[in-house]
Amino acid sequence: MIELDPPLRALRDRCRDAAADLRSRALSVDADPADMADHLDSPTLAMVRAASTPKRFQDPSGWQGEYTDSCLSRAVASLELAGGDAGLLTANTGPALAGIAVDALGSETQQEFFYGSIADGRTWTFFAMTEDARGSDATAMETRLDPDPDGGYRLFGAKRYVGNGSRGATGVVFARTGRSPLSIRAAIVRCPTPGFAGHALEMTGLRGALISELSFDGVHVPREMLLGAHLPASRRGIWGASRTFNVMRIQIAAMALGVAFAARDYVCDQRPGWSGHELTTARLAAARALLYDAANEVDLSPDDRRTPSIAKLHLTDLAVQVTGWAANALGPGSLLLHPLLEKWCRDVRAFEFMDGTSNILRLHITHGIATRRPTS
Ligand SMILES: Cc1cc2nc3c(=O)[nH]c(=O)nc-3n(C[C@H](O)[C@H](O)[C@H](O)COP(=O)(O)OP(=O)(O)OC[C@H]3O[C@@H](n4cnc5c(N)ncnc54)[C@H](O)[C@@H]3O)c2cc1C
Numbered sequence: 001m002i003e004l005d006p007p008l009r010a011l012r013d014r015c016r017d018a019a020a021d022l023r024s025r026a027l028s029v030d031a032d033p034a035d036m037a038d039h040l041d042s043p044t045l046a047m048v049r050a051a052s053t054p055k056r057f058q059d060p061s062g063w064q065g066e067y068t069d070s071c072l073s074r075a076v077a078s079l080e081l082a083g084g085d086a087g088l089l090t091a092n093t094g095p096a097l098a099g100i101a102v103d104a105l106g107s108e109t110q111q112e113f114f115y116g117s118i119a120d121g122r123t124w125t126f127f128a129m130t131e132d133a134r135g136s137d138a139t140a141m142e143t144r145l146d147p148d149p150d151g152g153y154r155l156f157g158a159k160r161y162v163g164n165g166s167r168g169a170t171g172v173v174f175a176r177t178g179r180s181p182l183s184i185r186a187a188i189v190r191c192p193t194p195g196f197a198g199h200a201l202e203m204t205g206l207r208g209a210l211i212s213e214l215s216f217d218g219v220h221v222p223r224e225m226l227l228g229a230h231l232p233a234s235r236r237g238i239w240g241a242s243r244t245f246n247v248m249r250i251q252i253a254a255m256a257l258g259v260a261f262a263a264r265d266y267v268c269d270q271r272p273g274w275s276g277h278e279l280t281t282a283r284l285a286a287a288r289a290l291l292y293d294a295a296n297e298v299d300l301s302p303d304d305r306r307t308p309s310i311a312k313l314h315l316t317d318l319a320v321q322v323t324g325w326a327a328n329a330l331g332p333g334s335l336l337l338h339p340l341l342e343k344w345c346r347d348v349r350a351f352e353f354m355d356g357t358s359n360i361l362r363l364h365i366t367h368g369i370a371t372r373r374p375t376s
Contacts, residue, residue: 002292008076011067015077018044019084023340026085030343033207034167034200036091040122048081049094049121054103057115071247075254075295079288082258083265086347089255090163091208094118097163098125098172100244105186105227105236113225114188117170126168128159128214135161135353136360138184138238143175145185145221153177153226155189155219161353165212166198172227173216174238184237188225195219205350242303248355249308250295256312256319256351257287259344263326266341276329280322287318306368309361312351317358319348 004012021044029039039045050058051067067073081089095102095118102114118125134140143157155175159165169191177183191198195217200210228236264280294311297304323345327334335342352358 001289002072002296004076004292008073011073012076012080015067015080016083018047019081022081022084022088025088026343027339029085029091029208030087033087033091033203033210036093039088039091040093042088044081044084045088045092046121048089048092051077052095052099053115054111057111057119059119070295071250071298072292072295074247075250075291078251078254079258079261079291082255083262085208086255086259087206087208087343089208090206091210093122093124096125097127097244097248098168098170100247101127101172101186101241102188102227104244105231105240106188107227107230110188110225110227114170117190123170124164124168126162126165126171126212126214128162128165128171128173130159130161132158132160136357138174139181141174141176141184143173143216145175145177145187145226148220152223153187153221155187155195155216155221157216159214159216161201161211162198162214163209163211165210165214166200167210167212168198171214182233182237182239186227186237186241187221188227189216189219189221193219203350205346205348209350242305245355246298246302246305246308249312249361250291250298252351252354253294253308253312253315254291256316256348257284257291259348260284260287260315260319260322263323263341263344266338267326267329270330270338274329280325283318284322287315291315304368305364306372309356309364309368312356313358313361313365316348316351319351323348 021042025039025042046062050062067077102111106114117123129138131141131143143159145153145155148154155173157175171189171191172186173189174184174186177185196219198212198214200212203211228240231240261284264284268277291311294307297307326341327345330338335345
């Protein structure tokens with residue numbers, strides 16, 4: 001079992017304190033996720049933006065540090081911050097998931113361009129992979145990057161369920177340059193631009209993420225915006241990004257668990273002395289140990305899909321169970337009387353679909369077991 005060392009404990013405490021700022025804004029962003037103007041100055045969101053920016057691109061006058069340099073530190077921070085509000089975390093400007101893809105696939109010049117384009121702290125990014133009915137099997141995607149006779153490429157197709165897509169100004173869009181899975185590539189796209197359209201979809205949970213539908217009708221993509229040209233052919237596109245999905249699964253698991261802890265604490269606060277907390281508290285403590293172990297395992301074996309799949313499968317399910325337990329614990333009418341709890345009950349259901357649904361994770365887990373080499 002992983003014990004946090006002093007720097008990780010300090011990170012945990014810092015994020016736990018910072019979570020209160022997110023909590024104070026949670027219901028307002030849930031009610032109107034498009035209205036982020038006042039919230040972008042939140043010191044906690046500024047810290048998250050800075051922490052997810054590589055040190056060499058950080059603003060020297062802002063928060064200095066990086067908690068995204070290991071999967072374990074990401075897990076520790078995300079768990080605590082999501083206890084404040086997961087919706088706010090997904091509503092933030094800054095590198096987010098697109099940044100992880102650019103770090104994995106971009107050349108130094110492309111990284112400089114990407115981080116320079118969002119340095120003002122007011123710019124949303126998006127990561128556009130999913131297509132309608134082609135979510136779980138991204139290799140079946142149909143969005144195309146066709147060669148442009150005038151140079152570069154033209155992007156044609158549509159994406160769905162893209163976080164912050166309709167308000168994003170710098171996106172990473174996955175598309176195919178040919179029919180083979182290796183021809184799926186990613187490009188940086190700056191918006192608005194001719195041929196691009198995006199609109200937000202109605203959401204029930206994690207409304208801050210403003211998931212959107214995007215269309216690309218001949219959007220011009222300069223050749224230098226195609227990521228991965230400096231990498232071997234097998235690591236230029238979707239396969240090159242696969243390690244980032246393992247990290248994201250841990251981060252989503254951590255956020256789900258953070259919401260579950262928040263719901264447990266809320267019940268403890270509203271019904272102090274009630275004996276029903278003990279089992280839930282024990283399950284949450286065991287889940288946190290699983291999360292830290294799994295995050296550490298990803299740091300040690302970044303290509304292993306089984307461990308992060310186990311963590312995400314278990315923790316997203318546990319979060320749904322714990323919020324349901326909390327609603328029952330507070331009695332009939334609890335969801336009407338406790339707006340935060342009602343929000344958490346909606347939010348936790350969205351985690352299952354982010355970065356691999358539970359069925360897909362089960363497939364990864366069984367595949368991992370079936371192909372595991374026996375230890376001698
Ligand atoms: C809050 C939120 C934020 C998101 N953000 C982004 C984003 O920023 N960028 C992005 O690109 N996408 C994003 N997504 C989309 C997400 O990645 C997809 O929803 C997910 O990949 C599932 O795809 P789908 O919704 O098309 O479901 P489908 O793939 O159509 O699956 C529907 C159901 O069928 C099951 N299923 C599918 N294939 C199999 C199989 N082979 N075996 C057994 N069962 C199967 C699934 O488990 C699921 O229950 C987001 C989604 C949510 C909810």
